[in-house]
Amino acid sequence: MSEKPVRLAVCVVTYQEPFAHSAVCKSLAGLPQELLAHLSVVSVCNAAHGTIADDPVIEEHQAGALSYREVLRSDNRGLAGGYNAGLQIALDEAPDAALFLNADGWVEAWYLTWLLDGLRRQPDREAFVPTLISGARCVSPFRKRGIALNFYIIGWLCLRDGPFLRQLRFPDEFWLDGIDYWLSVKMAEAGLRIERTERCIAHNLSVSDQFGTLPGWRYRNILVSERRFLRWQKRPFREILVVHVRALARCLRYRRFDLAQVVAKEFAVALHE
Numbered sequence: 434m435s436e437k438p439v440r441l442a443v444c445v446v447t448y449q450e451p452f453a454h455s456a457v458c459k460s461l462a463g464l465p466q467e468l469l470a471h472l473s474v475v476s477v478c479n480a481a482h483g484t485i486a487d488d489p490v491i492e493e494h495q496a497g498a499l500s501y502r503e504v505l506r507s508d509n510r511g512l513a514g515g516y517n518a519g520l521q522i523a524l525d526e527a528p529d530a531a532l533f534l535n536a537d538g539w540v541e542a543w544y545l546t547w548l549l550d551g552l553r554r555q556p557d558r559e560a561f562v563p564t565l566i567s568g569a570r571c572v573s574p575f576r577k578r579g580i581a582l583n584f585y586i587i588g589w590l591c592l593r594d595g596p597f598l599r600q601l602r603f604p605d606e607f608w609l610d611g612i613d614y615w616l617s618v619k620m621a622e623a624g625l626r627i628e629r630t631e632r633c634i635a636h637n638l639s640v641s642d643q644f645g646t647l648p649g650w651r652y653r654n655i656l657v658s659e660r661r662f663l664r665w666q667k668r669p670f671r672e673i674l675v676v677h678v679r680a681l682a683r684c685l686r687y688r689r690f691d692l693a694q695v696v697a698k699e700f701a702v703a704l705h706e
Contacts, residue, residue: 451503558628
């Protein structure tokens, strides 16, 4: 008797631009047909151009041999709301697992092959993660000072179907940055057994790799998310202070005086929270 094919739900979130224009769509569309046959792709477009209806619009599309559904939302609920909406649709089809992908990520055949093989042959593993690198530095898994657990970037992270995935709902307060922190803590609290590939995937970080062009609104959100996470974990205020001091030092080192003003304003907010 032949094995039942592994079904993998793929969740992506974009902002304003259609999924077809994203790097991840182009990478998926270029994969061999035998891999695409395992995928059920749902992309959620926040603040989609031309969408004015209150209720989301769901469309079916084709990009080469890749079939996918796209949810067009008039509002912007960030990664948290986008992934929640995508999961709600994807889990209705009872997949074996859900894979979270970044819109700017690039998926190679070896990684999907590794995932599918792991889901098939390692039933005791509930999560599968890659090793992500930026330059010569490993950026996922990563550690945070004073917190004894591994943190994982959500891009390329795969969760097997089960109680944890079925109950998963990302909180609005970690709508964009901070979603990695929140999910990593929840995975640790649930005691998920995690399999990690030693083979690396290149991943650019907005702070370390694009700091020269990072907009103020994004840097503010990063600082707010750091602060929310530390307060959620009931960390001492000195750790919040360290976050802002290090941020200010980076801004001055790279002569981003505009971002230095953002840091100063956010630290003033932190003092009065």
